[in-house]
Amino acid sequence: MSELDVFTVEQSLPGQRLDRFLHSRYETSSRAEIQRLLSQGCVRVNGRPPKPAQAPRAGDLVEIRWPDVTAAEVAPQEIPLDVLFEDSDLLVLNKQPDLVVHPAAGHEDGTLVNALLHHCRGQLSGIGGVARPGIVHRLDRDTSGCLVVAKNDLSHRALQEAFATRRVEKVYQCLVCGDLQPTSGEIRARIARHPVQRKKMAVTTGDGRDARTTYRVLEQLAGAAFVEAQIHTGRTHQVRVHFLHLGFPLVGDVVYGARANARLTQETGWRAPRQMLHARRLAFRHPHSGRWCEFNAPLPSDFKEALSVFRGAEAVPAN
Structure with a gap:
């Protein structure tokens, strides 16, 4: 079943496009993904389909209906992970340097996502799609350290909201x-x-x-x-x-x-x-x-x- 997010814009942002505003709020979604949601009618502002270029105004009621997620299909690979913490909701890693977080052009495998699929064996949020299951935030390939991964969709949404509202x-x-x-x-x-x-x-x-x-x-x-x-x-x-x-x-x-x-x-x-x-x-x-x-x-x-x-x-x- 698709999931609905509803929030109220706190302050007017003249000169800022709605698609950019939504991208800043949901940083783990690419701007192209946000624009796709807008074009598919998955976003409503005050009950009406908005234009991507319109500026958010204080008091606007924004509704986003996220489409059904798809199961992760990237191949699992046995890559060592330094796990700092793990429970049924999330996983916190000490990411090693020289490890790309998710598959992309030139890095189709050998990524953190490949390692997570092997480690979690099907227990990952599918919100990120087939290429980014469980990924809430990213570190550059050559940056090491703490990275949190969501193991279910509810945790993914909650963590995504925490990052977007600067509570991390x-x-x-x-x-x-x-x-x-x-x-x-x-x-x-x-x-x-x-x-x-x-x-x-x-x-x-x-x-x-x-x-x-x-x-x-x-x-x-x-x-x-x-x-x-x-x-x-x-x-x-x-x-x-x-x-x-x-x-x-x-x-x-x-x-x-x-x-x-x-x-x-x-x-x-x-x-x-x-x-x-x-x-x-x-x-x-x-x-x-x-x-x-x-x-x-x-x-x-x-x-x-x-x-x-x-x-x-x-x-x-x-x-």
């Missing part, structure tokens, strides 16, 4: 190039698709999406800083783009910080195997019990090695 605590640890100053602060900078390189994101003063990151330096190292960052929004590449905006790209991030990393390699004689970004902590209310849950993922070996390299010179704890 997401804390990362990373290494950035240089002596990060100030040693703590807040970054508020809108993020949008890069105007030329469409696979990249960029800070913009124009039509971007609000993004907020708070951070503190845990340790100033020789040529790099060990930083803890909490993201209060969930934009694509948010940590990477925000620290680039400050002028301190992530160690190992050749997409956003190729020049800075080339200099760092010359100075240290060491090259990072990936961007040094780790989802350290994830906290949220359990979708079934309502209990507040907090999960911590230990740093992987390559991140520890990077810390050792930069601690080769005298490290300075942050004040």
